[in-house]
Amino acid sequence: MSNVQSSPLEELLDGQTPIVNDFQIMIATVNGSGSQTANTVLLRAMFRMGIPVSGKNIFPSNIQGLPTWYTIRVSKDGYIARREDYNILVAMNRDTIGEDIKYLAPGGICFYPEEWKIREDRDDIVYYAMPVKALVKEAAPDTPSKLVDYVANMVYVGAMTTILNISLDEIAFGLDYHFGGKEKPINMNMAVVRAAYEWAQDNLPKRDPFTVEPMDKTEGMLLLDGNSAGALGSVFGGVQMIAWYPITPSTSMVDAARDYLSKLRQDPETGQATYAVVQAEDEIGAIGMVIGAGWAGARAMTSTSGPGVSLMTEFAGLAYYAEVPAVIWNVQRMGPSTGLPTRTAQGDILSTYFLGHGDTRHIMLFPRDVFEAFECGWKAFDLAERLQTLIFVMSDLELGMNAWMSPPFEYPEVPMDRGKVLDANAVEAAGRFARYEDPDGDGIGYRTLPGTDHPLAGYFARGTGHNPQAVYSERPDDWVENMERLARKFETTRDMVPQPVIDTMDEAEIGIIAYGTTDACVFEARDQLLAEDVKTDYLRLRALPLNDTTRSFIEQHDRVYVVENNFDGQMASIIQMEYPELATRIISLAHSDGLPLAATWLTGAVLEQEQ
Amino acid sequence: MGARVNSLNLSRNDYKALPTTLCKGCGHNSISNQIIAVAYELSLNQHDVIKLSGIGCSSKSPAYFLGRSHGFNALHGRMPAIATGATTVNRNLIAVGVSGDGDTGSIGLGQFKHMVRRNVPVVYIVENNGVYGLTKGQFSATADMGQQLKYAGVNELPPIDICLEALAADASFVARSFAGDAKQVRELLKAAISHKGTAVLDIISPCVTFNNHHTSTKSYDYGKEHQEVLQDLTYIPEYDPILIEEQEPGQVQTVELHDGSHLMLRKLDPEKHDPTDKLAAFRRLEEARLDGQFITGLIYVDEERPTLAETSHLIETPLVHLAEDKLRPPREALEKINNRLACCD
Numbered sequence: 001m002s003n004v005q006s007s008p009l010e011e012l013l014d015g016q017t018p019i020v021n022d023f024q025i026m027i028a029t030v031n032g033s034g035s036q037t038a039n040t041v042l043l044r045a046m047f048r049m050g051i052p053v054s055g056k057n058i059f060p061s062n063i064q065g066l067p068t069w070y071t072i073r074v075s076k077d078g079y080i081a082r083r084e085d086y087n088i089l090v091a092m093n094r095d096t097i098g099e100d101i102k103y104l105a106p107g108g109i110c111f112y113p114e115e116w117k118i119r120e121d122r123d124d125i126v127y128y129a130m131p132v133k134a135l136v137k138e139a140a141p142d143t144p145s146k147l148v149d150y151v152a153n154m155v156y157v158g159a160m161t162t163i164l165n166i167s168l169d170e171i172a173f174g175l176d177y178h179f180g181g182k183e184k185p186i187n188m189n190m191a192v193v194r195a196a197y198e199w200a201q202d203n204l205p206k207r208d209p210f211t212v213e214p215m216d217k218t219e220g221m222l223l224l225d226g227n228s229a230g231a232l233g234s235v236f237g238g239v240q241m242i243a244w245y246p247i248t249p250s251t252s253m254v255d256a257a258r259d260y261l262s263k264l265r266q267d268p269e270t271g272q273a274t275y276a277v278v279q280a281e282d283e284i285g286a287i288g289m290v291i292g293a294g295w296a297g298a299r300a301m302t303s304t305s306g307p308g309v310s311l312m313t314e315f316a317g318l319a320y321y322a323e324v325p326a327v328i329w330n331v332q333r334m335g336p337s338t339g340l341p342t343r344t345a346q347g348d349i350l351s352t353y354f355l356g357h358g359d360t361r362h363i364m365l366f367p368r369d370v371f372e373a374f375e376c377g378w379k380a381f382d383l384a385e386r387l388q389t390l391i392f393v394m395s396d397l398e399l400g401m402n403a404w405m406s407p408p409f410e411y412p413e414v415p416m417d418r419g420k421v422l423d424a425n426a427v428e429a430a431g432r433f434a435r436y437e438d439p440d441g442d443g444i445g446y447r448t449l450p451g452t453d454h455p456l457a458g459y460f461a462r463g464t465g466h467n468p469q470a471v472y473s474e475r476p477d478d479w480v481e482n483m484e485r486l487a488r489k490f491e492t493t494r495d496m497v498p499q500p501v502i503d504t505m506d507e508a509e510i511g512i513i514a515y516g517t518t519d520a521c522v523f524e525a526r527d528q529l530l531a532e533d534v535k536t537d538y539l540r541l542r543a544l545p546l547n548d549t550t551r552s553f554i555e556q557h558d559r560v561y562v563v564e565n566n567f568d569g570q571m572a573s574i575i576q577m578e579y580p581e582l583a584t585r586i587i588s589l590a591h592s593d594g595l596p597l598a599a600t601w602l603t604g605a606v607l608e609q610e611q
Numbered sequence: 612m613g614a615r616v617n618s619l620n621l622s623r624n625d626y627k628a629l630p631t632t633l634c635k636g637c638g639h640n641s642i643s644n645q646i647i648a649v650a651y652e653l654s655l656n657q658h659d660v661i662k663l664s665g666i667g668c669s670s671k672s673p674a675y676f677l678g679r680s681h682g683f684n685a686l687h688g689r690m691p692a693i694a695t696g697a698t699t700v701n702r703n704l705i706a707v708g709v710s711g712d713g714d715t716g717s718i719g720l721g722q723f724k725h726m727v728r729r730n731v732p733v734v735y736i737v738e739n740n741g742v743y744g745l746t747k748g749q750f751s752a753t754a755d756m757g758q759q760l761k762y763a764g765v766n767e768l769p770p771i772d773i774c775l776e777a778l779a780a781d782a783s784f785v786a787r788s789f790a791g792d793a794k795q796v797r798e799l800l801k802a803a804i805s806h807k808g809t810a811v812l813d814i815i816s817p818c819v820t821f822n823n824h825h826t827s828t829k830s831y832d833y834g835k836e837h838q839e840v841l842q843d844l845t846y847i848p849e850y851d852p853i854l855i856e857e858q859e860p861g862q863v864q865t866v867e868l869h870d871g872s873h874l875m876l877r878k879l880d881p882e883k884h885d886p887t888d889k890l891a892a893f894r895r896l897e898e899a900r901l902d903g904q905f906i907t908g909l910i911y912v913d914e915e916r917p918t919l920a921e922t923s924h925l926i927e928t929p930l931v932h933l934a935e936d937k938l939r940p941p942r943e944a945l946e947k948i949n950n951r952l953a954c955c956d
Contacts, residue, residue: 222952236945238938240930241700243692260948264940272926274937276699278919280692281725288685288692288722289699295683296661297931298700299938314686322683378939408949411942416935449931450661450681450697450704457658460674460682471629472674 026086032064034150041174054080139195158196226399229370231256233377240298243289250331283308297449317356325384343594344397385419443489497543508535511557524599628678638790638816669711669738688719691726716752730808784810
């Protein structure tokens with residue numbers, strides 16, 4: 001027996017096999033320092049090596065100077081939820097380095113700039129000091145001073161490439177992709193990466209167990225953020241008008257849409273646009289333009305977040321009642337009020353469901369990832385025009401602004417569904433027209449579009465009480481009849497919206513219901529619970545309103561956990577309201593702290609109830 | 612002898628709609644009648660017209676004219692947004708918007724100015740009576756300073772001048788009239804319909820119930836006494852042979868409108884006002900305001916300012932007429948994007 005006392009680190013690492021493709025990296029930087037390039041290049045390189053990855057940006061509401069963090073999760077098992085711990089820290093922000101190191105998991109590693117001369121006072125982690133300034137000076141001496149901080153980030157890219165055994169070729173590819181083949185920035189950045197890589201090869205003996213190895217789990221997959229995917233889906237849905245007002249975290253959706261539209265939707269003969277994008281004076285203007293366009297027969301959409309949706313409330317009530325199709329993307333962020341504009345939440349479920357005054361209920365879609373964001377992009381228009389109402393696509397910052405892996409997007413296999421629209425010939429054949437009748441019994445009337453060349457085609461759309469002929473009416477029976485028809489329409493939508501997805505385990509006694517981006521957390525937590533011998537069935541909601549699938553799922557389980565990223569358990573409330581006789585089976589597991597839900601939280605919360 | 616008809620073989624009655632529910636003698640009804648008359652005289656296809664409004668007495672009136680047109684009664688002060696959306700996706704539509712002084716001057720001032728700034732193609736009529744009628748007599752933002760109302764007491768604040776606001780927002784067409792001057796309203800309406808961008812038509816339209824006190828500048832009595840007519844307007848469509856007869860060299864100013872028709876201004880005093888001179892427009896409005904008068908006629912026009920559709924570089928075909936193959940990019944386009952995003956192209 002040796003008398004030499006080993007350090008905690010040596011004990012941790014003693015005899016430990018390498019940790020391959022299963023860790024989380026935390027990159028702490030200063031906002032505005034250009035670290036996003038470095039981070040996405042790292043992410044893409046590992047993705048190209050066939051390893052499942054996810055990247056999440058935790059950033060401040062600020063342009064320059066405040067701390068920002070980027071996490072890259074590397075998971076051989078394909079888990080993409082946020083992990084609560086992190087194993088690898090890249091400490092590039094002097095203001096936060098103390099806290100950042102404090103929360104690094106034992107056995108983890110910390111990269112930091114050598115010139116800061118920090119005290120390496122934790123004995124259970126590995127420190128790698130990098131000569132950042134010297135390497136930049138040596139590798140890119142001609143870098144303009146304003147870009148020095150920017151290329152300095154390439155030092156950690158190079159050092160990590162060596163330590164984690166990332167493919168240098170893939171890093172080079174990532175830079176090429178990022179800069180769209182522009183040689184100057186590619187070469188400037190790559191020179192620093194290479195210098196740091198070589199310096200680490202020569203000077204940084206590996207003292208940690210973390211490494212990456214090529215896999216084949218991302219073949220054919222793509223990497224994109226949800227805002228871009230939703231925008232692309234909307235373009236393939238034939239969007240004709242976008243009106244919007246900038247608001248984090250939805251802004252990049254319209255940016256992406258403009259970009260795609262300018263490439264895909266110019267008239268080949270004239271070069272003119274077959275779409276319009278109008279930046280409105282506020283969200284009220286934006287939704288008004290969208291409703292005007294929808295009423296006139298166009299596929300129109302806006303993209304916003306909670307505060308913007310609040311401003312759209314009155315128009316949402318009008319569109320519901322006048323029955324005008326349009327699509328609203330709510331890329332949710334933290335509230336109430338200004339809240340945390342750059343953090344994620346599922347906090348607008350209740351308010352959006354009932355948005356308006358009087359009796360309103362809206363249709364909501366819940367994409368869980370970029371694949372579904374693309375799908376919602378085009379499908380929402382079909383639903384809006386078929387159902388002649390607003391469709392809310394409930395994304396969130398986590399989906400909208402972070403990088404997600406996805407199978408290739410699928411081209412819509414069905415033609416665009418323009419809904420029940422009568423042209424002049426149809427009006428002529430009918431010999432009459434009444435906008436708000438229900439000839440098919442599904443609650444959906446037939447509409448005509450402005451410009452229809454027939455004396456009977458016109459009608460007066462209004463938010464005021466109206467009879468089936470769209471004429472102003474204060475008669476109680478007209479009002480009731482109209483509301484009953486709207487209720488009938490809502491019943492029709494139940495089976496028309498995307499249906500829940502159910503995944504079961506043998507002999508599971510408890511159920512889990514989740515929706516949207518919390519799926520990633522549930523997916524991982526179910527495996528963790530299974531390891532604890534707790535079997536679960538899982539129903540993922542893809543839309544509101546609910547239908548009988550959800551009712552029978554609840555009926556089949558004594559306890560159903562409704563998991564969501566908000567404080568009040570908003571979806572749990574809606575489910576209890578819809579099925580009061582099943583309300584006692586519902587257990588709300590709601591958590592909201594600005595970050596995407598972590599599986600360990602959910603596993604712990606369920607175990608606490610079950611044991 | 613049959614009823615008189617226009618070139619579409621329609622009678623004036625064919626341009627009517629539901630009977631008005633506004634107060635008897637309301638200036639708004641007179642304006643509705645002039646819209647009917649003008650649409651009939653110009654042989655407008657009613658299906659090419661959309662009638663838009665906000666909320667208030669004025670905004671009810673689109674139900675009382677052009678019964679075959681589509682209409683949209685929007686929210687209080689938010690008609691400009693509806694107009695922007697509808698006219699952007701269908702360039703063929705002629706939008707006739709009816710608003711009031713509360714709708715435009717208070718709750719909707721922001722939307723109004725941004726619509727004007729974008730030069731959205733809409734005939735934007737403000738039926739201006741300086742009072743909230745539907746809520747029974749509160750002052751609006753265009754009410755006169757010092758005015759007294761039974762319900763609201765004394766108005767201590769200066770009025771907002773719709774025409775000045777429009778000019779400041781770079782309006783391309785600003786006119787003012789008086790509901791009691793049927794002929795001038797008709798002529799300005801015709802000019803406004805021919806204008807390619809936003810045509811702001813501020814029509815003093817007295818409220819017979821709540822604001823027809825003779826001390827109000829928005830009363831009939833005051834209007835008739837204080838109206839200062841800027842020009843006699845004669846709108847002559849180019850196919851109309853009367854054109855030649857009316858022309859008098861040296862006394863007629865011609866403004867060419869985008870559709871090739873001409874607006875002829877016969878100035879009472881040629882030195883008095885040039886409607887293409889924006890500074891003069893500002894000055895005359897301000898002078899009239901200080902004098903407690905309102906000038907009527909075409910105050911400012913700029914036919915060159917591009918419309919929203921033009922600055923958006925829209926295709927000539929209305930967007931709503933584009934078929935699916937023009938709207939949904941082909942399968943190969945998505946494949947290319949998929950490959951690019953998978954970084955294996």
